[in-house]
Amino acid sequence: MLELATVGLALAWGYARLPAPLVERWFSAGVYPAVQRAVTPISNLVPFAVLDLLVLAAVAAMLTVIVRGVRAARRTHRIAPLLQAARQLVVALACGYLVFLALWGFNYRRVAMTDRLLVEREAPSSEAVVRLGLEAAARMNALHAEAHRAGWQGDEWRDEELRRAFAGVQRLLSDAPLAEPGRLKRTLFGSYFRWASVDGMVNPFGLEVLANPDLLPFERPFVAAHEWSHLAGYADEAEANFVGWLTCIRAHVPAQYSGWLYLFWQVNNEVDGEGRARLAQAMEPGPRADIDAIVARLRRGELPWLRNAGWNVYDTYLRANRVEQGVRSYGAVVTLILRARFEDGWTPVRRGAALGGSASP
Ligand SMILES: [Zn+2]
Incomplete structure (x- = not known):
């Protein structure tokens, strides 16, 4: 019974x-x-x-x-x-x-980010997507030297500035109590992450963060912030990318670089051949070398059949959890960034906040 x-x-x-x-x-x-x-x-x-x-x-x-x-x-x-x-x-x-x-x-x-924030109704033009990529390239060019000089220490969960930035972004989005950042852990399934080109994941049964062991130092702050966003209850991939990116660009220079690099990568996957050529042209040799290093890391590690099978399983999982776009929801962050209304310093505006009322949905 x-x-x-x-x-x-x-x-x-x-x-x-x-x-x-x-x-x-x-x-x-x-x-x-x-x-x-x-x-x-x-x-x-x-x-x-x-x-x-x-x-x-x-x-x-x-x-x-x-x-x-x-x-x-x-x-x-x-x-x-x-x-x-x-x-x-x-x-x-x-x-x-x-x-x-x-x-x-x-x-x-839970309430979708597009219902939480003030957003434009129309989908962005493809020119707007390319321009976002060009902005990411310009930021990377400007930040590259200082980011590499300062370096990446690892241990993101103890990084005070990244934690502070994460807390600030959470406060912008919701009145919920702040989430506790998680330590990036290795797992027995690290090889699977490598073969399937998975950067990281949250274990929902331990609310902990598991990371791909091969991540390059400049990839880690964004992956950490993305997974922390999941820990903050932003389950949707586009939303976690959005929160992760907002977090990185508010922290120190090495984290900012990581955030813009992620966004460049994402935009580059969304645009056509001509757009990609414009993005490639805008990028200076320093950031270009970092992008090439990521491509090399993925090529070295991945088993294409396992990667495809793994992403198909995740796609099914997302759809079972009402994410209709499945794994395509990762790329939806570009649309979200372009549709959301921002005030100075990439500060998103909550619905209701503009009217002076309570911002909770
Ligand atoms: Zn995720």
Whole structure:
């Protein structure tokens, strides 16, 4: 009976249409920040990925159930033990899904950034996209020498200026309690990240950040800020890119460089051949060498078939979590940046803030 209720509850929550403002108020700005501020500092204490332990334990438990079921079926010559094992696995899956939703997953259903901020209705022109790329190239050119002179220390979660910038951006976007930044951890699945060209991810069951071990120093601040945005409950990839970029360009020069480099990379993927040629022309040799180093890193590590398979799985996962654009939502950050209204210093304007009213949705 309890088993049936668990599975029923998982299905009900999975398919429920919840109003975004309700999810925002009760979960994303209510329960979730309290959970995140308790769990992430604990997982920050250990250098290894909690996810590794959880996966090993889950696989061991699953194998035990299956082996036990098969043995009993052979001994008794009956199918009942197999059905019993299948039932246990389904219930375990339902439990896992409920924990996922409670710890993180409901964030997929919160108020969208386009409803949170003042944004233009029309899609940007392709010329506007190229101009954003040209701005990114100009910033990289200007920042390159100083960024490389100052260097990248790693240990982003202890970087006071990056943390301060992250807090500032969160305050611009929401009245929710501030999220605790996570340590960039290595994982047993580091090779998978390398082969599939994944830069990083958040483990929703430990609210911790896992990073690709091959990231170049100047890539790390942006990847850290992107993953922290997920920890702040911005589950959508475009939104995490937006928050991550805003964070980087508000911090010290090496982080600013990382943020603009990310945006250049993203714009470069969105424009046509002619646009790409204009972007390439605008870039000086220093930043060009950094971009080439990233291309070389990806080429060295990736297994194209695994990369494609991995991104297909993630695409399915995103769509199952109501992200209709799937993995294409990464690139939607360019549209978001071009549509959002900014005040001086790339300060986005919240809806309602312009009217002097409460900015919470
Ligand atoms: Zn992400």
